[in-house]
Amino acid sequence: MDTYGRDSSNDGENGDEGIPVSESDRIGPIGEREPGEERSSQKPNERPRVLQGSPASRYWDNTKETHRFKPWLRSTGRARVPFAESRKPGALQTPPQKQRETSSDTMRGFSIRRNRAAAVAIDGGSVSPRNFSLAHQCTCPKGSELLKDYIPEDQYEEFVKRRAKELQQYKTRMASELSRLLFASPNSPLQYPIQGYIVQPLTSTLIPGLGLHAENRSSYKVSLSVSKGILTTNITPEQTIIKGSGKNKLFIESRSLVTLNNLLAKVSYTSTDYHINTGDLATFQFEMHEAVFPIAIKQPHVPVLYDMGTDISSQVTITTKTFQRYRHLRVLLDSIRQFYSNIKIIIADDSLETEHITGENIQHYIMPPAQGWFAGRNLAVSQVTTKYFLWVDDDFMFTEKTKIENLVEVMEAMPELDVVGGSVKGNQFYFALIYEEGEEIEGGCLYRKSGGKFQTLPGYPQCSMTNGVVNFFLARTDAVQRVGFDPKLQRTAHSEFFMDGLGTLLVATCSDVSIDHQLTTSENKSPLYNKFRYPGQGDVEFKLKLHFYKNHLKCIKYG
The missing domain is CATH 3.90.550.10 (Spore Coat Polysaccharide Biosynthesis Protein SpsA; Chain A)
Structure with missing residues (x-):
């Protein structure tokens, strides 16, 4: 140094290195690639599919290479019916040999788990696809050091196993339920908090903003469910049914919408396990409508001033x-x-x-x-x-x-x-520092760009x-x-x-x-x-070997 x-x-x-660049040479938030660098190619069957004008939606599962299908709701006047029930002759069908039952591990409501690419077509239009997968092979900038070359061949296999185990420990510490991708359903009668609902561990806290905005019905029935806590509400008024208070799934049914909303305003969440920084996802349902909203569980910090x-x-x-x-x-x-x-x-x-x-x-x-x-x-x-x-x-x-x-x-x-x-x-x-996470086996790519x-x-x-x-x-x-x-x-x-x-x-x-x-x-x-x-040379090689394990890098470039 x-x-x-x-x-x-x-x-x-x-x-x-270190020579300041002109204003026109500044890099953007993601950085720039060097001339002549190639982006990693993507196989055709790994691309998300957009079904233009179709009343159905598909997304591609990169892991299992399988089409999966879930009908989306379409507005038809006052009523809302599944596309599967209102499909016109000639509409695009799911491939018969690849149709599978949808589960919570694929697409539930509007949440997508990691390593999925989504494309949604609604009411004859489409939403541009985005690949939300975090696990992909990163591209080493031209002139990078390939770090695995600095691991002795007879140690490589065991070294990689130890690194993989440590990476999983790291992810366990850093992961949160709140990092899961959520989509808001269109034209939903459900009202709920979408950001900023923070509770202390093991402390009962009212859920603000819960409500139902629906047209006249003889009865209104909603449910709330969580996975890391319990839900409670007030005593049961007349002509109202409450089930599951004090458990992780709460059902409320009432003939009066006003009464129902009064009860929803008094629903509280309490986490059941102590953790200083984690989260939960609450599922809110009414008839065929479903919403998912985040609950941040955090132990407040004592200020250090x-x-x-x-x-x-x-x-x-x-x-x-x-x-x-x-x-x-x-x-x-x-x-x-x-x-x-x-x-x-x-x-x-x-x-x-x-x-x-x-x-x-x-x-x-x-x-x-x-x-x-x-x-x-x-x-x-x-x-x-x-x-x-x-x-x-x-x-x-x-x-x-x-x-x-x-x-x-x-x-x-x-x-x-x-x-x-x-x-x-x-x-x-x-x-x-331009960094791509990369996939778990090989690791990420890092480029130190001078003047950036x-x-x-x-x-x-x-x-x-x-x-x-x-x-x-x-x-x-x-x-x-x-x-x-x-x-x-x-x-x-x-x-x-x-x-x-x-x-x-x-x-x-x-x-x-x-x-x-x-x-x-x-x-x-x-x-x-x-x-x-x-x-x-031994010091340099030691540092590159350290980057391979400690920083989980596949390659590094000092520019």
Whole structure:
């Protein structure tokens, strides 16, 4: 890894990593493919089928390669009848040898489970198909490293088995019933909450907004069912039947629509098992109408707040890691004190021969020798007590353009941000991470694209959203502590922190705050220093092997 956080062993051939691109070169939310790259082909029988003008709907099951059929409801005046009962002669029929009974595992109401492609045709029109499958083979960008090539052949089979088992454990932790895809039925008389119904575990909570809007009938009957809790309602009034109160399926029948809606307004949900972050799906039915709505089950967090105080010293701690470069370190410290006389500085030091660093408000932590880059970062950040920390390399140098206050202002104006990078000698060195999950056996594809950024921050045109930044950044302390720095990576590491934080850390880069870089001295040319500074082939191969297992990647490209 070089001074700016670039992995020198994986830099592009043109050596142009980190060169900012023009506004027209910015990438969109999904990123761009390199010229000449091919998208993975899709077999014809894996494509969702759209039945134009048909009164039926089909979708393709990629797993079992079977057509499945379910009649959809069509409005015919006041009554609603299934298409199967109102089909005209000559209408498209389901293939006789492939017609199967629909189950909850295929399409129920308007919910589709994972790994299905849906196409819906309603009342002679069609809805454009979308493939909602999460499991697909990703496309490795041209020039990617194929990571399985770095796994010894005699270890590969067992290695992959262990990885597959660990992936399932990961998915169990991350999965939620609330991630299931739901469709809202058209012209439904059912009213129900579609978002924002959150309950505490094991706590009875009213379900807001339940209601029925139907025309006159002699009797009205609805049902509600859940899988991870129980449903209760008020006492039974006259001319009303309630069954299943205190169970997971509740039936209410009344001759009065007003009475029915009053009872629905008093239905409560209580989860039956303790979990801090999960969910349930409630099914609401009336005659041939069915709706499914989410219930979020969450244990509220106890807030952890930081006292920002009145000046920068109570808001930010400066952190750095040093190894065999005390001359550079002292220049850095002197430059900090020229502009910030009282700000706390934390130093993690894994030098082979240590020197004592003294000074006002300086904490110097001696580590076992040569523990590496990320171990030092972990140690330094673990001792931060302020809301933010500023990361700098030990051979940087503060100037009049190193305005920490400007970065704090951006973070405070946009509390969702976790990391804001600046520039080193005017160069920002930001990058985008373009990631495709891929399927379970082979893994995903990751492309680190130098110069990739997204939209500018509102009110801060000098700042843009991105996925990774240079080794000079302000970060939210608690957010970075949750992601952490993998101490297995000792020599070749920087981008890997942002890879581990992808989808967790919101990152931006700003061009108006800069730090200088010291000139090369004899310390940098020392054979002892260079032995640890520059990674060998074994370090590079270890990192790629780690990506294969830990990040479940098939390939990676450092661009």
